[in-house]
Amino acid sequence: MNQSQPNIGRKTSEHGDARPRVVIIGGGFGGLNAAKALAKAPVDVCVIDRTNHHLFQPLLYQVATAGLSPGDIAYPIRSILASQPNVRVVMGDVKRIDRERRLAVLDGDVEPYDYLIVAAGTEANYFGHDDWAKRSPTLKDIHDALAMRRRLFAAYEAAERAKDPEKIDALLTFVIVGAGPTGVELAGSIREIAERVMRRDFRRIRPESTRVVLLDMAPRVLPAFPEKLSAKTEDALKRLGVEVRLGTKVEDITDEGVRTDRETIRAANVFWTAGVRASRLAENFGVELDRGGRVPVNEDLTIPGDPRVFVIGDMARFEYGGRLLPGMAPVAIQQGRHAAANAERAARGEPMRPFVFKDRGQMATIGRGRAVADIFGLRLAGRVAWFVWLFVHIWQLIGFRNKISVLTDWAYAYISFRRSARLIL
Amino acid sequence: MNQSQPNIGRKTSEHGDARPRVVIIGGGFGGLNAAKALAKAPVDVCVIDRTNHHLFQPLLYQVATAGLSPGDIAYPIRSILASQPNVRVVMGDVKRIDRERRLAVLDGDVEPYDYLIVAAGTEANYFGHDDWAKRSPTLKDIHDALAMRRRLFAAYEAAERAKDPEKIDALLTFVIVGAGPTGVELAGSIREIAERVMRRDFRRIRPESTRVVLLDMAPRVLPAFPEKLSAKTEDALKRLGVEVRLGTKVEDITDEGVRTDRETIRAANVFWTAGVRASRLAENFGVELDRGGRVPVNEDLTIPGDPRVFVIGDMARFEYGGRLLPGMAPVAIQQGRHAAANAERAARGEPMRPFVFKDRGQMATIGRGRAVADIFGLRLAGRVAWFVWLFVHIWQLIGFRNKISVLTDWAYAYISFRRSARLIL
Secondary structure (H helix, E strand, C coil), X not given: CCCCCCCECCCCCCCCCCCCEEEEECCCHHHHHHHHHCCCCCCEEEEEECCCEEECHHHHHHHHCCCCCXXXXXXXXXXXXXXXXXXXXXXXXXXXXXXCCCXXXXXXXXXXXXXXXXXXXXXXXXXXXXCHHHHCCECCCHHHHHHHHHHHXXXXXXXXXXXXXXXXXXXXXXXXXXXXXXXXXXXXXXXXXXXXXXXXXXXXXXXXXXXXXXXXXXXXXXXXXXXXXXXXXXXXXXXXXXXXXXXXXXXXXXXXXXXXXXXXXXXXXXXXCCCEEECHHHHHCCCCCCCCCCEECCCCCEECCEEXXXXXXXXXXXXXXXXXXXXXXXXXXXXXXXXXXXXXHHHCCCCCCCCCCCCCEEEEEEECCEEEEEECCEEEEEHHHHHHHXXXXXXXXXCHHHHHHHHHHHXXXXXXXXXXXXXXX | CCCCCCCECCCCCCCCCCCCEEXXXXXXXXXXXXXXXXXXXXXXXXXXXXXXXXXXXHHHHHHHCCCCCHHHHEEEHHHHCCCCCCEEEEECCEEEEECCCCEEEECXXXXXXXXXXXXXXXXXXXXXXXXXXCCCCECCCHHHHHHHHHHHXXXXXXXXXXXXXXXXXXXXXXXXXXXXXXXXXXXHHHHHHHHHHHHHHCCCECHHHCEEEEECCCCCCXXXXXXXXXXXXXXXXXXXXXXXXXXXXXXEXXXXXXXXXXXXXXXXXXXXXXXXXXXXXXXXXXXCCCCCCCEECCCCCEECCEEEEEECHHHEECEECCEEXXXXXXXXXXXXXXXXXXXXXXXXXXXXXXXXXXXXXEEEEEECCEEEEEEXXXXXXXXXXXXXXXXXXXXXXXXXXXXXXXXXXXXXXXXXXXXXXXXXX
């Protein structure tokens, strides 16, 4: 355009001024809510994320099973925070934290902080078997979801072309390790797609005979839920045709499939939803981490020995009311807001306050019209729970357009039994 | 599921029976319409495509500029043809054609044919400079579109972090080589995004000063359109802030930018929409190809010397009414239907008929509310043309859900000036 106007200058924010700087690492539920809570605070905020988007992780399995498009559950962090003039967004990778000089060290430059809120989340935990990662992909980000989708639909394409019946059986067998919410949702969705969507599209194979095996070492599915809901979930999964194997230990994952302590399951695809480990950034704080790599934090969410650094969300180990808070969105959201408020208090010279968790419950969906919920003291199962689940998830989705688009997709999928986003990319 | 039911068998189509086999290579506009036209023909049809989806290519630039999601303009070929029991769909790559034994040779197996319809389309043509492909990506499929989108939005992210003003200028300069419909649509969209979408999301850079340079050797933009519409298009592009350089030859594309016969333009991103070349499958037919690698076909769309092989769409060179038919969807659609009808006639022992092209015109969009159209003898420009363009494109989109979703996205973008699918993947 007009080349006499330089590309830099006019909008440069007042750096070097007297306002305290709050650096937030991670644009997930925790980081984003921390940034929003600082909208009117007299501080300069910098949000750093490796990607350019906030991801609505609870619906990631829907992208993996082609019920939703990536754009439906992800939204640019910049746009979400565009109306907050005191926030700058940086797309970059934080390599380490220099607590002495108060710097977040990125790939290429640094961001100085007065207060640091670390909300970098988790990655998949293969419990010492990192070599399984290649054969058993996980579901943590959009890339994972698209890779899983590609494997899922490519398996049917390959089966349709294959001649060897054993090979076809292996291609149409999916093993899911880990019966938490993601594993349960994934297992239910795959059986449902096989039964309702793929069935009529193929000529040689019989997609409806797809085997889905859900494995866990725990004695029940959804171990974080009340026992009664676990039992209902297991029933619903079985009615969908999912084979549930509990109290089962995975001993090896190979190109052939899975070997457990009881049997060998031949499967071309094994998906891993068995556990997570906190981001490696947790190693920067000079405190002993727990088995999941999480940072034990003080009551005010700061780390022991450094009142300028907060660790929140899935990265933090926080005991509350005698139990460990689970790695779920509501915890991260509330901790994000609280850490922001505490940083603001500290900047004003006021004392910080201890974090108080308001538990509103948990939900998981199992398939078309089925869910379990344990919310506001109610234990729901079946269609009512599913509508509650639908409502809560669409409500929380960021951005008006995403809400419309997700509703359209779901309504369409519900009416037509089709999948809208069934692309192999 | 029930393991006593084998995964193979029940649905196997009657191979080896007496019905003639029609193999169609390519699930684009040509191939898909050929398959549909054979719905009631007494033949067995096999559609082979490298991907699992039909792509609505005219809207690919919208995916590249984050106006649409990939799932909005792509639809599984299997689903489109699911209701035609005489069609089998194979996801695979045809390596060559053995015309003596009448086989399409795939990666791994073969498909025998009695009649072959080749509709494999085109790839980018760098006119002997294949080394430019890496630095100057093109826009032919979903992968290209997502790669272009990543480069586009990542450039702004990198510019926001950069310190060197020259580097920032290069990052905010986009050169588009080729002023055909794709180049024009892309150039207009990028300026529009810069002006309306990115503007408020950045703090340090000024996205509204983004330079978009549209280069072509031809003396006017949209050379396939009437001169008057070319002039209107050029005006509209200039009003959007696009720098149009016509009669300009690209001499080199480097990491620094583009060197033309007149100047050097420093740019981090150069996009190539300057030309196409027919699929390499064209080399299988023992006929001399034209400069664009296209196969000269007979009046009935068969290739010279082999009445069992049809070549259609962008791969075919067909002169009609004294001019060469352009590589556009309407030509491919009509040729697909005609080749199918001719194959059916031949299978019945009837004579084939010559192809007759019904020209309904051409359209291109330049930006928000602006388009040019030359249809049904009318030459339209501006808002009316844009609504016609919108209507025709949504109408042609395959799948009810895609129509709804595209309409929602566009309505939203139009009202809010946002882009819904702005993910860097």
